Structures are given as C-alpha cells and as structure tokens.
Amino acid sequence: MTEATATFDVRRHGLATVVDIRGDVTAGSEDVLMSAYDAAGDVRTIVLNFTDLDYMNSGGIGLLVTLLVRANRRSQQLMAYGLSDHYRQIFELTRLDEAVGIHDSEQAALNAAGVA
Amino acid sequence: MENQDQANDTSVASKQAGARDAAYWAKAVSRLSVSNVPEGAINLNVTGKRLAGPIQGFGKMWQKTYQVRLPRERVSAADLIATWKQHFPDFWPEGNHFYAPLTGIAPGEVALLNMALPGRMTLSTGVMVLYADDESFTLMTPQGHMFAGWITFSATERDDQTVAQAQVLMRASDPIFELALTLGGHGQEDKFWAQTLSAVAAHFGQPTAKVDTSVVCVDKGRQWSRWSNVWHSSAIRSTGYMLAWPVRTARGLSGRRANG
Numbered sequence: 303m304t305e306a307t308a309t310f311d312v313r314r315h316g317l318a319t320v321v322d323i324r325g326d327v328t329a330g331s332e333d334v335l336m337s338a339y340d341a342a343g344d345v346r347t348i349v350l351n352f353t354d355l356d357y358m359n360s361g362g363i364g365l366l367v368t369l370l371v372r373a374n375r376r377s378q379q380l381m382a383y384g385l386s387d388h389y390r391q392i393f394e395l396t397r398l399d400e401a402v403g404i405h406d407s408e409q410a411a412l413n414a415a416g417v418a
Numbered sequence: 419m420e421n422q423d424q425a426n427d428t429s430v431a432s433k434q435a436g437a438r439d440a441a442y443w444a445k446a447v448s449r450l451s452v453s454n455v456p457e458g459a460i461n462l463n464v465t466g467k468r469l470a471g472p473i474q475g476f477g478k479m480w481q482k483t484y485q486v487r488l489p490r491e492r493v494s495a496a497d498l499i500a501t502w503k504q505h506f507p508d509f510w511p512e513g514n515h516f517y518a519p520l521t522g523i524a525p526g527e528v529a530l531l532n533m534a535l536p537g538r539m540t541l542s543t544g545v546m547v548l549y550a551d552d553e554s555f556t557l558m559t560p561q562g563h564m565f566a567g568w569i570t571f572s573a574t575e576r577d578d579q580t581v582a583q584a585q586v587l588m589r590a591s592d593p594i595f596e597l598a599l600t601l602g603g604h605g606q607e608d609k610f611w612a613q614t615l616s617a618v619a620a621h622f623g624q625p626t627a628k629v630d631t632s633v634v635c636v637d638k639g640r641q642w643s644r645w646s647n648v649w650h651s652s653a654i655r656s657t658g659y660m661l662a663w664p665v666r667t668a669r670g671l672s673g674r675r676a677n678g
Contacts, residue, residue, distance in 0.1 A: 329572075329585075357438045360549035360556035360570050364481075364587050367472050371479060371637045388437045391446045395548070396558070396568075401473045 307331075310338035317417040318347040320408060324354040329361030332368075339369060347415035348373055351408065353384030363396050370401055379403065381411040442551040444526035450546060450560050452528050459517040459530045462659055463652040464544035467560035475566030475589025476644040477596035479637035482586040482608070485630045486615040487579045493622050495573035495580050496552045502571055502582070502618060503555060509617040511610055525550050529557075535653075539660055543652040545569075559588075562650035564595045564603075582618050584611050589641070592648035596640065608633070 308325035319342035327335075342348055350366075373380045381403040385393065393399040405411040412418040449468060455461045472479055488498070502509070503523040507516040513534035519527035525547055533541040541564070545557040554572035559565060567588030574581050586607075590596035595603070612629040619627035648654070 329570075359439060359442065359551065359554065360568065361554070361572070364568070364570065364585075367587060368481070368636055370473070375637070375639075386437065388440055388443075392443055395444060395446045395469070397469065397471050397474055 308334065310335055312338050312341045314343070314345070315349075315412060315417070317345055318349055318412055318415055319343060319345045320349045320351055322351045322354065324356075326357040327355060327362035327365065328357075328359050329364065331362065332365055335365055335369060336372075339372060344376070345378065347379050347381060347412075347417055349408065349411045349415070350380065350382045350402075351384050352382060352386075352389060355384075355386075355389065358389065358392070363392065363398065366398060366402070370398075379415060381405060381415060383407055383411045439551075442525060442549055444546060444548050447526070447546070450528055450544070452530065452544070454520055455530065456517045459515070460532050460540060460542040460656075460659070461530055462542035463562045463650070463655055464528065464530060464542075464560055467562060467650065469546060469548075469558050470561045470563065470566035470591065470647075471558065472567045472587050472589050474561075474644065474647070476592050476641055476647055477565075477590030477599065478635055478640060479589045480586070480604075481634045481636050482588075482611070483630075483632040483634075484584045484608075484611040484615050485632075486582050486619045486624075486627050488582065488619060488622050488624055488627060490575055490578050490580045492624070493580055495575045498573040498580055498582055498618075498622070499553055499555070499571070501621065502573075503550070505621070509614050509621070511613040511617075514610075519547075523547055523550055523555050535656075540656060541652055542656045542659070559591075561591070561647065562652040562655065563591060564598070564652065565589060566591045566647070582615060584615060586611070587636075589637075592651055593645055594648055594651060594653065598653075604633075 308327045308331045311322040313320045321338050370380050383405040403414055449466050450464055452461055452465050507518050510516050515532040517530040519529055521527055527547045528544055530544045535541050543563045545559055548558040548568055549556040554570055556568050556570040558568040565588035569586045572583050590599050608631055615629045
C-alpha cells in the first residue's frame, strides 16, 4: 500500500503544465507526485490528466488535497480531465470538485484556464 | 497498430466494467441519513448534513499521523485492519461512544458519535465510511463536526513489523472550533488517538508499545470565507439539546399524564 506504483509525467504547454498520471495513486505516491509538481514549474495552471489512472484509494485523494493546497499557495489553479464516471463521483463525494475544475478533455481544460 | 487498438479496447472495456477500487468507495450521497439509531445514542447533527472535507473547513490544515509498531509475527496488516474494523468502538477512550453501523465498517455506512466534553456535556456528531479495503479504511466528517476532513486507518508490513496508523487530514470546521483546537483541543485530539492506538496494540498483546505522533501544518492559512460553517456547529447544537433536556423531560411527563 505504501510503495509508489504510479508515474507522473510532466508536459509543458505554454502557461500550463499537464501532468499525465498512470497507474495506482495511493499515499505511497507522495514523493513522485510532489517531484512532478516541482518539475511543473512556476506556471499559471496545473492540469492533471487522469485518463490512465488505474486505481486510487483514500490516501491518493488526500495527496490531491495536499497538492491543491500547494498550488493555491502559489496562486496556481488546478484542473483535471480524463476522469471516468467512477472517479468523477469520488471527486463529488469528497467535494474535491469544488476546488478542482473538471473537464472532458485537455483542450477544454486549457481553454477554461485561458492558456490554450 | 492492431495490437495498439486491442490494448486501447481492453483499457476502455476495463474502465467501463468499473475500476479496481470501485467496491471500496462509498457511493455518492448529497445528504447523510441514519437508518438505525442504536439504543442510547443521540442522533443529532448527522441526518440531512452534507459531507465536509478539508477543502470545506475553516481553520489551518493539519496532517496528523499516529503510529504504533507491532511484531509482524503477532499480526499481519490485513488481520489488524479486520480486527480494527470489527472492534472499532472498543478501542476508543472511555467516555466516548462510536455507534458502529449494523453492517460494520463498510463503504457508505454512517456511524453516530457521542463524545465526552468537559462539564458532563456530550457532543453529538457522526461520520461516514468513505473508503474501506483490506488494508485501510477512511471516515469522513459531516458539516458541523469539530473538524472537516477525514481519518484514514491503515496497516502496513515493514520488515518484521506491522505498523498500525491513524492519519487525520483536517481543518477546524468553524472559528469556534478553531479557537478550541488552539486552546488545548489539538492536545486532546493527539491524546485521543494515542490512547486508541495503545488500545489496538494492547489487543495484540503489546500494551506498552510506544505511539509515535507526527503533526504537520499543511496550510497555515484560514479560510475566512468558511466562517459561516458555525451555523452547523455540532457543539452549539449539542449544547442546546442538552440544555433543553429538562424541558423535554417535563413535556414528556405532562404528555403521559394527560394521556393516562
């Protein structure tokens, strides 16, 4: 449960950085996720791509909250796309959707952020 | 190319069939409801409330981690979590009551909490089981709870040890609870969870096992836009309920006399 089995690949896209999430996101993913966030740089928007997310437990949701706090502290907005219906429901259940903008595609997220 | 298409098809099919974690998460709910109120439990501040996570809270955000190490030969991580789920109320410090759902700690179930406060007052609130698998389970708080957030109970095996952990990610719900936490509430909470983990350790024959506590302030900022959460305060509503007890009792007695 604590080992990192997710990867977070960073792509710069103008004033935004897209983070491609793959695998299982748990509390054990903290170091790799925070490294990816540091690599994202001083951009205006961080877009999380959940298309290849395989598994996430409550520890993983906790990490996203911590990431959100860090992003807010740097006046960055956090957005997400590629969430399956199941993970959208989890975002709603945990009320993470009130702070993270959820979109259907990368382009929609970038458009909403005004950085496309 | 054909292989790539097949891989994509499999991925889509797997997503449509449901994620591997789907059975572990509670289903989405807009408002909480309590189906069975156990005898002796006060059911206040739960029914009709929304869940509230750290994002919806008022105070500073804290991550508090409490850990106790047990010999792995005594208990595996999975067995520890199974026992913790089964006996969850028994491990709580005296004077506090966790009324477990009839079906136990399972995703989506709601439990009532009656917590001891100074002056023989009782704080009535509850939690919902947000997530539960074989190695962890998470309880999430409703509006009005002393804090907005969740507590994850987990167990992991490291070398020859099984580490039992309770981790709280929280903000005080409103300015009154924030003040209370600052004026000794945090210490009380640390003591509460340390006692709980000690009870878990004692259950597995390790009553003197040391509990390690780690407290990190994730966000020093307060969310002043959330000050109105005080409207839902379980402390205020519980106090009102307790103070009105003589009136309710008198009304009950006069009603019975009138009917009898």
